Amino acid sequence: MDHFTNPRNVGIIENPDGYGKVGNPVCGDLMEMYIKVENDVIKDIKFKTFGCGSAIATSSMVTEIAMGKTVDEALKITRNDVANELDGLPPQKMHCSNLAADALYEAIKDYKNKKKK
Ligand code: FES
Numbered sequence: 001m002d003h004f005t006n007p008r009n010v011g012i013i014e015n016p017d018g019y020g021k022v023g024n025p026v027c028g029d030l031m032e033m034y035i036k037v038e039n040d041v042i043k044d045i046k047f048k049t050f051g052c053g054s055a056i057a058t059s060s061m062v063t064e065i066a067m068g069k070t071v072d073e074a075l076k077i078t079r080n081d082v083a084n085e086l087d088g089l090p091p092q093k094m095h096c097s098n099l100a101a102d103a104l105y106e107a108i109k110d111y112k113n114k115k116k117k
Contacts, residue, residue, distance in 0.1 A: 017036055019032070047063055055096040
């Protein structure tokens, strides 16, 4: 699996338009997601995680799916989409893939909150 060995969009964005951070209740790993948004379209997205290989692969996947989408489209990316894109993850690894989607939701929520101000 390419996303394991060659993850995309790892890093951080300075002054992001949205930032999300979630902890995994199952294993305690952390995921941070940064987005840059222009006219409601995700122009750039980066993540940083202390999670396992599955978490890294799914985040890489999520960032690729979300890039270029509007924030509302990106909100529709579900945990299952992610697992499907990765050809299904073993059930004991599902919580790892949830981390990426959840962090993305948080980042988008953050963006929307900021916009309201
Ligand atoms: Fe912690 Fe996968 S074991 S994110």
